Amino acid sequence: MVDDKLRTPGAVRDAERWTAHNYHPLPVVISSAEGAWLTDVDGKRYLDCLAGYSALNFGHRHPQLIAAAHAQLDRLTLTSRAFIHDQFADFCRELAELCGKDLVLPMNTGAEAVETGIKVARKWGYQVKGVPAGQANIIVADGNFHGRTTTIVSFSTDEDARADFGPYTPGFTVVPYGDLDALTAAIDDNTVAVLLEPIQGEQGVVVPPEGYLPGVRQVCTDRNVLFIADEIQSGLGRTGRTFACDHEGVVPDMYLLGKALGGGIVPVSAVAANSDVLGVLKPGQHGSTFGGNPLACAVATEVVRLLATGEFQRRSAELGERLRAGLEGLLGKGLVGVRVRGLWAGLDIDPALMSGREACERLMARGILAKDTHGSTIRLAPPLVITEEEIDQAIKTLTEVLAA
Structure with a gap:
C-alpha cells in the first residue's frame, strides 16, 4: 500500500x-x-x-547504458579535470570520430555547451580572424532556444525567458529564422559566428526552408565566419540522421551536443570542432569541475557506440x-x-x-x-x-x- x-x-x-x-x-x-x-x-x-x-x-x-553506469559506479565517479581518468580518451576520440572533428570538449548541460561555443567563437575571432578587442558579434535567429543563462537569454526573443533578467550581454544580432538574405546582410567584419538550431525545437519543431542550411554554410565560408550548429535537441538520432544538419549534407564548424549524450542517466554535453577552432583554448581559460567526469564518459561512450551502429x-x-x-x-x-x-x-x-x-x-x-x-x-x-x-x-x- x-x-x-x-x-x-x-x-x-x-x-x-x-x-x-x-x-x-x-x-x-x-x-x-x-x-x-x-x-x-x-x-x-x-x-x-x-x-x-x-x-x-x-x-x-537502456540495458547497455545502465550496465555501463553500474560498472563505472563501482570503480570511479569523479576526479575533476586536474587528473586524467581512464574513460576520458575513449569518449573524446569516439565522439570526435562520430562528428568528423579533431577535438571534443566535454561539459555537463546544454547551456554550458552553448556558453562554451560562444566563448570559443569570440576567442577565435580575436586570435585568428583579427577582430578588434571587445568588438566580436554573433548572429542568432529569432525564435531561438539555446538555454537560460544570463548570456543566452540576452539574445532570446521569448519574453518569458528574457524579461527582468537584464542588463543583457551585448554582442548578438537577431535575424529572422530561415531568411538567408537577412542573415547575410547582418554579417560584418566583426562577425565571428552564426549560431543556429538546424531545427528549432522549443519553437515547435520548426524546420527551415530547403536550401537554408547549405546557404548558411556557404556564406559563413565566404565571409570567414564560424557556423555553430546547436544540435542539443535535434542531434544524436532524433531526426533520422546522426545530426539534423546531415539531411542537407551540411557540416558546421562546431557542433553543440547534449541531452541524449548522457543516455538519460547523467547530464553530459560537449563541443566538437577541429583544432583550428577549439585549439584556441589554453589551460585555465575555460573549464568545469564535473565536465568529462568518469561516470559521464563511461555512459556517453556507450551512447556513441549505440549511434555508431546506425x-x-x-x-x-x-x-x-x-x-x-x-x-x-x-x-x-x-x-x-x-x-x-x-x-x-x-x-x-x-x-x-x-x-x-x-x-x-x-x-x-x-x-x-x-x-x-x-x-x-x-x-x-x-x-x-x-x-x-x-x-x-x-x-x-x-x-x-x-x-x-
Missing part, C-alpha cells in the same frame, strides 16, 4: 509547496520507467512521447514516416499544422478547439505524455525505441482527444 503522501495529489502539492515555480509540469508523479513507458505513484502507465526533450532518445534505462538513426527515419502519415491524416480534423523530421513532430492544434496545455492534459488522462509550447502547439518526441504499435496508439489517442 502506497502512503497517501506519495500518491499523486499529495506529491503534486508537496512539489508546488517546496519548489520554485520555474516550470509548470503536468500533474503526474513518475516513480519508475522502462523503455518508452512510465509508471506513476498510483501504478498508472503512460507512453512517453517527450523523452525528456530528447535526453531519453534511447529510452528509459540502428537508432534508421529506426527514427522509418518510424518517423509512420508518425508523419498518422499526424498528417489529422490535418483539418483538429490539427492546422504538422511538422515532422524523424521521430520529432510539432503539431499546431486549432486554437478554437483547445490550447496546447489542455491537449496535453487530455492526452495525459488517456495515458500519453507530451508537452505543449507556445499557445496551441505541442511537441512529440518519443524515445527511439518506440514500436509501430505504440506510435499507432499515440495517434489513436490524439485522434480521440481532438474529436472530443
Whole structure:
C-alpha cells in the first residue's frame, strides 16, 4: 500500500509547496520507467512521447547504458579535470570520430555547451580572424532556444525567458529564422559566428526552408565566419540522421551536443570542432569541475557506440514516416499544422478547439505524455525505441482527444 503522501495529489502539492515555480509540469508523479513507458505513484502507465526533450532518445534505462553506469559506479565517479581518468580518451576520440572533428570538449548541460561555443567563437575571432578587442558579434535567429543563462537569454526573443533578467550581454544580432538574405546582410567584419538550431525545437519543431542550411554554410565560408550548429535537441538520432544538419549534407564548424549524450542517466554535453577552432583554448581559460567526469564518459561512450551502429538513426527515419502519415491524416480534423523530421513532430492544434496545455492534459488522462509550447502547439518526441504499435496508439489517442 502506497502512503497517501506519495500518491499523486499529495506529491503534486508537496512539489508546488517546496519548489520554485520555474516550470509548470503536468500533474503526474513518475516513480519508475522502462523503455518508452512510465509508471506513476498510483501504478498508472503512460507512453512517453517527450523523452525528456530528447535526453531519453534511447529510452528509459537502456540495458547497455545502465550496465555501463553500474560498472563505472563501482570503480570511479569523479576526479575533476586536474587528473586524467581512464574513460576520458575513449569518449573524446569516439565522439570526435562520430562528428568528423579533431577535438571534443566535454561539459555537463546544454547551456554550458552553448556558453562554451560562444566563448570559443569570440576567442577565435580575436586570435585568428583579427577582430578588434571587445568588438566580436554573433548572429542568432529569432525564435531561438539555446538555454537560460544570463548570456543566452540576452539574445532570446521569448519574453518569458528574457524579461527582468537584464542588463543583457551585448554582442548578438537577431535575424529572422530561415531568411538567408537577412542573415547575410547582418554579417560584418566583426562577425565571428552564426549560431543556429538546424531545427528549432522549443519553437515547435520548426524546420527551415530547403536550401537554408547549405546557404548558411556557404556564406559563413565566404565571409570567414564560424557556423555553430546547436544540435542539443535535434542531434544524436532524433531526426533520422546522426545530426539534423546531415539531411542537407551540411557540416558546421562546431557542433553543440547534449541531452541524449548522457543516455538519460547523467547530464553530459560537449563541443566538437577541429583544432583550428577549439585549439584556441589554453589551460585555465575555460573549464568545469564535473565536465568529462568518469561516470559521464563511461555512459556517453556507450551512447556513441549505440549511434555508431546506425540502428537508432534508421529506426527514427522509418518510424518517423509512420508518425508523419498518422499526424498528417489529422490535418483539418483538429490539427492546422504538422511538422515532422524523424521521430520529432510539432503539431499546431486549432486554437478554437483547445490550447496546447489542455491537449496535453487530455492526452495525459488517456495515458500519453507530451508537452505543449507556445499557445496551441505541442511537441512529440518519443524515445527511439518506440514500436509501430505504440506510435499507432499515440495517434489513436490524439485522434480521440481532438474529436472530443
